[in-house]
Amino acid sequence: MSIQLPVLGIEFARSPVAFDVKLGEHGIDLRSGSVETLQINVGKLCNQACRHCHVDAGPKRTEVMTPETAEACLEAVRRGAIRIVDITGGAPEMCPSFRRLVEGARAEGARVMVRHNLTVMFEPGQEDLPEFFRDHGVEVISSLPCYLEDNVDKQRGKGVYTKSIDALKRLNAVGYGVEGSGLTLNLVYNPVGPHLPPDQSTLEADYKRELADRFGIVFNSLFTITNMPIKRFLDDLRRSGGEEKYMDKLIRAFNPASVDALMCRSLVSVDWTGRLFDCDFNQMLDLEVDSGVGPTIHDFDPAAFAHRRIVTGPHCFGCTAGAGSSCGGAVVSA
Numbered sequence: 001m002s003i004q005l006p007v008l009g010i011e012f013a014r015s016p017v018a019f020d021v022k023l024g025e026h027g028i029d030l031r032s033g034s035v036e037t038l039q040i041n042v043g044k045l046c047n048q049a050c051r052h053c054h055v056d057a058g059p060k061r062t063e064v065m066t067p068e069t070a071e072a073c074l075e076a077v078r079r080g081a082i083r084i085v086d087i088t089g090g091a092p093e094m095c096p097s098f099r100r101l102v103e104g105a106r107a108e109g110a111r112v113m114v115r116h117n118l119t120v121m122f123e124p125g126q127e128d129l130p131e132f133f134r135d136h137g138v139e140v141i142s143s144l145p146c147y148l149e150d151n152v153d154k155q156r157g158k159g160v161y162t163k164s165i166d167a168l169k170r171l172n173a174v175g176y177g178v179e180g181s182g183l184t185l186n187l188v189y190n191p192v193g194p195h196l197p198p199d200q201s202t203l204e205a206d207y208k209r210e211l212a213d214r215f216g217i218v219f220n221s222l223f224t225i226t227n228m229p230i231k232r233f234l235d236d237l238r239r240s241g242g243e244e245k246y247m248d249k250l251i252r253a254f255n256p257a258s259v260d261a262l263m264c265r266s267l268v269s270v271d272w273t274g275r276l277f278d279c280d281f282n283q284m285l286d287l288e289v290d291s292g293v294g295p296t297i298h299d300f301d302p303a304a305f306a307h308r309r310i311v312t313g314p315h316c317f318g319c320t321a322g323a324g325s326s327c328g329g330a331v332v333s334a
């Protein structure tokens with residue numbers, strides 16, 4: 001017989017130490033390992049304005065990384081012998097330094113991933129993106145929150161589904177997602193409402209079947225990602241009166257087995273101005289890296305960043321609920 005716990009309450013869920021209290025209950029001191037990935041957020045400019053966006057990105061945003069900061073990021077990749085560069089935004093392709101970052105990181109021997117929203121390839125001057133990605137061996141990670149049109153358009157804007165399908169066909173046409181091509185195309189699912197994602201492998205099989213049957217589209221893997229209770233998604237929760245219920249759901253689903261694979265344990269995130277954070281979510285909340293290590297990309301020292309204390313907040317429950325959630329999807333079996 002299962003025992004119903006009392007509701008934990010919004011005061012606990014909003015407390016800056018709530019997550020640390022939960023870690024403490026499990027005897028966990030959250031620290032990073034060595035830095036494998038530099039995640040570069042080049043700014044908030046985007047051709048879309050999705051309802052779940054944790055960046056509050058959109059077409060009217062003007063925050064974009066300068067060429068000088070982009071060069072400082074590449075210098076840090078060199079200095080830190082960074083193995084993986086993960087470029088995000090906004091729509092990162094709209095940053096004038098985007099292509100320089102890809103080329104520079106590849107020249108340093110790094111694996112390069114781009115968080116590509118698909119529809120941006122239909123913006124002026126971006127039509128050759130599939131070929132650019134292919135020619136530089138970029139791994140493409142694209143959000144498609146459902147294989148059904150209504151759900152995608154509800155979350156990402158009218159007409160986004162049709163454009164996304166056209167973009168996926170273009171990526172397939174140059175080899176992305178096609179077996180044996182060596183070109184990786186991964187898709188990202190996040191729940192349309194205040195729910196935890198379903199089982200990743202089951203949903204991946206559904207996506208593969210539906211996209212192949214309907215459109216002949218192929219891809220490599222599906223990443224299921226939990227909606228983080230910050231920014232636009234949190235505003236939505238508050239407007240609908242669902243914040244307490246959602247936070248309670250995340251806290252109750254806390255899975256200590258997910259902590260080892262949290263992305264903050266192997267990643268450093270840099271914003272469009274060059275400031276450093278433990279992850280993209282902390283970046284959006286302005287929670288800078290622990291004061292013991294350098295605050296900007298110019299100070300980046302891989303040795304000092306290894307084993308640093310991770311700065312946490314209640315939003316961290318989004319990463320540890322159920323199967324866990326990272327840039328690469330679920331991290332453990334739920």
Ligand code: SF4
Nearest residue numbers: 046048050053090117
């Ligand atoms: S979720 Fe992605 S595509 Fe949508 S507005 Fe945010 S950055 Fe742009």
Ligand code: SF4
Nearest residue numbers: 263264279281316319
């Ligand atoms: S939100 Fe960031 S700091 Fe918190 S657990 Fe997730 S990755 Fe780590």
